[in-house]
Amino acid sequence: MGPCDLDVKGCVMRGLGSAVTLLALGLPLALARGAARTEPAGRTSGVPPSANAPQVVRVSLSAPDIVCLEVQAGWVIPSKLEQYRPRADDKPHAVGVATYLKRDGRDIGWLIGARKDALVTFERLVGDPLRGSVGSPAAYSVNGERPVAVYLKSRPNDWAQPSAAQPDHHGLAMLHTIYLKMEHPLASGATYHITITGLNVRNPEVTLECDPTRIRSEAVHVNQIGYRPDDPVKRAFLSLWLGTGGAYRFPDDLRFRLVRDSTGRTVFRGNVEKVLDADEPERMGHVQNYQKTNVYCMDFSAFRRAGRYRVVVDGVGCSYPFDIDGKVWERAFVTQMKGLYNQRSGIVLGPPYTAFRKPRDFHPADGASIYQSVYTVLDGGEQSLGLEKGSTGRLVPQAWGGYHDAGDWNPRRATHLRVTMAQMELLELFPGFFQRLSLDIPHRPGLPDILTEALFEVDLFRRLQAPDGGVGFGIETNGDPIEGEVSWLQSMPAYVYAPDLWSSYIYAAAAGRAAGLLSKYDTKLSALYRHSALAAMRWAEAQWSKRRASGTLGKLPWEVADDRNLAAVVLYGLTRDKYWHHVFIENTCLSSPQAKLYAWGDHVQEDAAFAYACLDARLTDGALRHNAIVGLEEMARACLDYARGNAYNLACPDRYRPTFAGFFSTPLATALARAHYLTGKPEYLAGLVRATQFQSGCNPNNMTYTVGVGANWPKHPLHLDSRRTGQPAPLGLTVFGNFDYNQQKDVWMTWPLTYHLNQVCTPPPSEWPIAEAYFDIFLFVAQNEFTVDTWTPNVYVWGYLAARGTSSRPHFAGRR
Numbered sequence: 001m002g003p004c005d006l007d008v009k010g011c012v013m014r015g016l017g018s019a020v021t022l023l024a025l026g027l028p029l030a031l032a033r034g035a036a037r038t039e040p041a042g043r044t045s046g047v048p049p050s051a052n053a054p055q056v057v058r059v060s061l062s063a064p065d066i067v068c069l070e071v072q073a074g075w076v077i078p079s080k081l082e083q084y085r086p087r088a089d090d091k092p093h094a095v096g097v098a099t100y101l102k103r104d105g106r107d108i109g110w111l112i113g114a115r116k117d118a119l120v121t122f123e124r125l126v127g128d129p130l131r132g133s134v135g136s137p138a139a140y141s142v143n144g145e146r147p148v149a150v151y152l153k154s155r156p157n158d159w160a161q162p163s164a165a166q167p168d169h170h171g172l173a174m175l176h177t178i179y180l181k182m183e184h185p186l187a188s189g190a191t192y193h194i195t196i197t198g199l200n201v202r203n204p205e206v207t208l209e210c211d212p213t214r215i216r217s218e219a220v221h222v223n224q225i226g227y228r229p230d231d232p233v234k235r236a237f238l239s240l241w242l243g244t245g246g247a248y249r250f251p252d253d254l255r256f257r258l259v260r261d262s263t264g265r266t267v268f269r270g271n272v273e274k275v276l277d278a279d280e281p282e283r284m285g286h287v288q289n290y291q292k293t294n295v296y297c298m299d300f301s302a303f304r305r306a307g308r309y310r311v312v313v314d315g316v317g318c319s320y321p322f323d324i325d326g327k328v329w330e331r332a333f334v335t336q337m338k339g340l341y342n343q344r345s346g347i348v349l350g351p352p353y354t355a356f357r358k359p360r361d362f363h364p365a366d367g368a369s370i371y372q373s374v375y376t377v378l379d380g381g382e383q384s385l386g387l388e389k390g391s392t393g394r395l396v397p398q399a400w401g402g403y404h405d406a407g408d409w410n411p412r413r414a415t416h417l418r419v420t421m422a423q424m425e426l427l428e429l430f431p432g433f434f435q436r437l438s439l440d441i442p443h444r445p446g447l448p449d450i451l452t453e454a455l456f457e458v459d460l461f462r463r464l465q466a467p468d469g470g471v472g473f474g475i476e477t478n479g480d481p482i483e484g485e486v487s488w489l490q491s492m493p494a495y496v497y498a499p500d501l502w503s504s505y506i507y508a509a510a511a512g513r514a515a516g517l518l519s520k521y522d523t524k525l526s527a528l529y530r531h532s533a534l535a536a537m538r539w540a541e542a543q544w545s546k547r548r549a550s551g552t553l554g555k556l557p558w559e560v561a562d563d564r565n566l567a568a569v570v571l572y573g574l575t576r577d578k579y580w581h582h583v584f585i586e587n588t589c590l591s592s593p594q595a596k597l598y599a600w601g602d603h604v605q606e607d608a609a610f611a612y613a614c615l616d617a618r619l620t621d622g623a624l625r626h627n628a629i630v631g632l633e634e635m636a637r638a639c640l641d642y643a644r645g646n647a648y649n650l651a652c653p654d655r656y657r658p659t660f661a662g663f664f665s666t667p668l669a670t671a672l673a674r675a676h677y678l679t680g681k682p683e684y685l686a687g688l689v690r691a692t693q694f695q696s697g698c699n700p701n702n703m704t705y706t707v708g709v710g711a712n713w714p715k716h717p718l719h720l721d722s723r724r725t726g727q728p729a730p731l732g733l734t735v736f737g738n739f740d741y742n743q744q745k746d747v748w749m750t751w752p753l754t755y756h757l758n759q760v761c762t763p764p765p766s767e768w769p770i771a772e773a774y775f776d777i778f779l780f781v782a783q784n785e786f787t788v789d790t791w792t793p794n795v796y797v798w799g800y801l802a803a804r805g806t807s808s809r810p811h812f813a814g815r816r
Contacts, residue, residue, distance in 0.1 A: 056070070062240050072157075075158065114491060139196060156775060223693055248294070278293045320702060333794075334437070356728075384478040400460070411474050429800075451518070469539035717784050
């Protein structure tokens with residue numbers, strides 16, 4: 001245990017619940033999910049509460065005069081997957097399209113598999129709710145003194161599924177944060193004995209040793225990825241929203257220290273500076289205050305010494321530990337890339353490459369039914385239904401591989417290639433660094449791991465390519481997974497999209513990029529991808545010409561022209577054929593010096609502009625190349641301007657982008673990385689590092705949004721295969737994160753609030769600051785799920801920050 005684990009004196013954290021052996025998979029033991037519980041601290045008096053009573057799991061300071069008690073009420077016993085062994089009184093019955101098993105008079109799980117011979121047990125919420133006069137100062141004493149006020153913040157931190165099978169029909173484990181406002185600040189170095197009366201907690205007496213260098217405070221937020229010694233920005237933040245107590249304003253004269261994690265020795269000192277007032281609006285998706293409290297910054301950019309540290313605010317407490325060393329961004333990048341590996345379809349997953357175990361799924365050789373459809377993604381209507389109706393009945397034996405889209409396994413689509421192209425671009429920019437970097441995946445002889453991972457995704461679409469060159473959008477079932485099923489025992493047929501020009505353009509760019517990279521490692525394989533890319537592009541161009549002749553180009557989604565533009569510049573760089581330069585010029589916005597690269601709804605051509613700027617200058621039109629660099633710098637400056645309008649310097653090139661689907665959980669700042677690569681201007685690098693702060697732990701929840709990154713990450717992302725089998729979430733899953741649900745009306749995004757969270761949260765969710773309103777409960781789809789293409793900013797930005805400075809190519813500023 002490190003110093004920051006000693007939040008409750010004498011308390012040893014341990015998991016609860018019986019261990020579960022997953023017989024069908026040979027999986028490791030799984031413990032009950034939910035917050036770890038503590039052994040009772042200190043002496044208890046009176047009649048002991050129930051063994052299932054809520055537990056004080058952490059005691060700390062949130063401010064000089066505020067004691068913070070965290071109380072866990074309830075935890076979730078996870079599902080397990082096992083072979084179904086029928087009993088005489090078992091009653092399987094249909095609930096919609098799923099099969100439930102009733103045993104001893106109650107539903108206990110789902111029967112799955114083609115023969116219904118596997119059982120996934122229902123999750124179960126265990127534990128009593130918190131009861132008593134939680135908000136009464138009379139319920140608490142600190143060294144014999146009553147608090148002058150008590151504030152409360154309650155939210156769920158897990159959700160037993162299905163919720164309808166839970167006793168309270170919500171199934172929500174709850175974390176209650178109780179703030180005791182004392183008349184005077186607590187003294188550093190003193191010991192405080194806290195007594196709780198009138199509440200049904202198991203440990204009504206706990207002790208706090210008030211040492212800010214050892215006790216983590218929720219108010220101190222730090223980048224848990226850490227920093228390179230030469231990163232131009234190193235910062236931490238301070239903020240506190242008290243729930244029913246509202247905003248908190250810290251004293252004006254606070255100081256902070258940087259201390260070594262192992263010894264507590266101070267190595268740097270600085271002032272705490274306010275960057276946002278609780279009443280000051282931020283300029284993001286809407287002009288409003290997303291924090292609902294004051295936010296303060298602590299800058300230690302000048303400190304460059306490698307080591308492991310914590311930020312300490314005197315009189316408050318410390319942050320999670322973080323590292324300053326040359327590999328912090330590399331470790332984060334490798335973890336994010338592990339998420340892509342864990343999303344692979346059609347292969348066996350497990351040790352030694354990942355702790356997550358999954359048998360081979362969706363492979364035609366195992367009997368998976370995957371049929372060719374005549375439906376294309378451009379045909380309109382409900383896509384999954386159109387696919388099924390358009391089925392030819394012909395099985396497609398080569399339809400395996402690629403990435404599962406999200407927390408389920410549906411669909412595998414061409415737009416996933418955007419995260420693949422980000423990987424390949426990084427290899428183009430920093431070949432030496434990424435050639436050497438191990439991703440701890442099955443090695444493909446002669447190839448860098450990053451290219452091996454990219455080819456796994458590209459190969460799905462190459463296998464699906466039609467003889468005439470056309471490529472379809474991917475593979476999908478008609479509807480979401482059947483309740484209770486896992487990917488390797490799912491029972492729905494899947495369908496392959498028919499070729500269309502949009503998907504063919506996307507594929508042509510990815511395959512062309514792969515061909516260029518492979519020329520350095522495997523000329524035979526490079527030729528294969530080159531031929532495939534050109535075949536897809538020529539097929540798509542023939543379809544484009546037909547539409548132009550019929551006057552129907554205007555009916556295409558606006559993004560199609562952008563993907564045509566990118567594919568043309570990639571193929572021009574690959575082949576040096578000026579025909580593809582002419583195609584690029586047809587759709588480029590670079591013909592006008594005043595054109596913007598980012599004009600949502602009309603065009604977004606950042607990718608193509610950067611690819612063009614990186615071509616050998618002798619191949620380019622000087623004016624177009626100049627406009628590309630100017631346009632990328634303009635996007636970068638838009639990111640910097642956006643960052644100046646909010647407390648945590650979140651960056652985005654679009655002032656009006658809605659704040660959802662990765663806005664808070666990934667750095668939307670690829671333009672800053674590209675502008676820095678092209679110009680070397682230090683303000684772009686500084687802005688890029690600042691743009692990573694929020695999703696890396698500088699946020700009110702003190703969490704990263706990527707499983708396995710930092711000290712505190714999401715525990716319950718929406719990932720069906722791990723959840724149904726009682727496994728921890730696989731490394732590298734980055735959730736959608738917070739979103740401004742008060743501005744959203746779509747039912748699919750807000751239904752957990754309407755039907756569940758509004759009934760249990762204090763204050764109600766509508767009153768929470770959006771920056772803090774992340775609910776780690778598995779089935780809040782708009783927050784807890786993900787799609788692999790929304791990970792593109794993490795892959796690109798973390799990879800760039802890891803590799804910067806290793807390129808042999810000079811900056812481009814002098815070559816315009």
